[in-house]
Amino acid sequence: MNRIEFLGIPIDNLTMAETLTTISGAIEQKRQLHHVVVNAGKVVAMQKDEQLKESVVNSNLINVDGQAVVWASRFLGTPLKERVAGIDLMENLVMLSGRKGYKIFFLGATEKIVKSVVNKYTKEHGEEIIAGYRNGYFKNSEEQQIAEQISKSGAQLLFVAISSPKKEKFLYQYREKLANVNLIMGVGGSFDVVAGKMKRAPLWMQKVGLEWFYRFVQEPKRMWKRYLVGNTKFILLVLKDRIKF
Structure with a gap:
């Protein structure tokens, strides 16, 4: 992959189509990709949060989800091709799962929201794509048990809709326990948008x-x-x- 460095942070210079091809290849080859996105806010947070920075720079696939970073990369002479928004990538991967029969685990948001997301995708793509789901309200002491639940679910993709930096640290800490999940990915507030709680910008x-x-x-x-x-x-x-x- 074509990886650039932006303010000391590695970013994969990929389009949406190239990202989807990379992820699909990993699933077919049964290897794990730890995916993360970078935006302006996360770049700032990484300056002081060493754990967050470690979890990002050591990810296998790093996309830019923030137009400000795309513009800044051009200003600094290392232009990124395009923004790959996390919610758009998730939606594309759900459609891909419907076509290919991949299974997904959904972790995050409230119980009502995550159920709404699962119900929506079940209606659109069939119940076969659902490996399991759980809300995002849990104690640190429950994390290992949750990681084991996901690992045993048969999921090939994991979407984690928890705020930053908790989702990045969770995925980084438990990536080895989730080794049989081919894509582990944080999606922030995407479940709220899919469920209709939050509106996305025009x-x-x-x-x-x-x-x-x-x-x-x-x-x-x-x-x-x-x-x-x-x-x-x-x-x-x-x-x-x-x-x-």
Whole structure:
């Protein structure tokens, strides 16, 4: 794979189609891919959270899910081909599973939300793709048992809809216990969108890099610090790196 370095973080320079081909190949070859996405907020968080950084840089497949990172990569002279949004990748993989008969385990969100996601995908693609599901509210002491449950489920794909950095650390810590799962992937708040709890930004806002703002408008109290403060820190990181040239 064509991997670049962005602010000290390796990122695979792949399109959506290339990413899907890579993942499909891993499933057919029965090998594991630990997938992670990088956006502006995660880049900033990785500057101080060493565990998060370790979990990201040691992943097998690292996509960029954030238009700001795509733009910044061009500004810094290492252009990424395109944004590969985690929710779009998940939706494509669910459709692929329906065609190929792959089994998926869904972990995260509330019990109501994850059930809604499973019911929706069952209606659209058949119950054969569902290996199992569990909500994302559990204690640290329950993590090992949950990893064992997923491992025994027969799942070839695992989607974890838990906030960052918990999902990254969970997948990194239990990747060996989940070795028989061919794709382990964090999908953030994607279950909320699929279930209809949260609305996704219109396509034009996604294309011009304003999806973060649409999310901020929906949850200003929760998101203001992540986006307004985080985005400012990200811009400063990029400018600092550019000045070194």
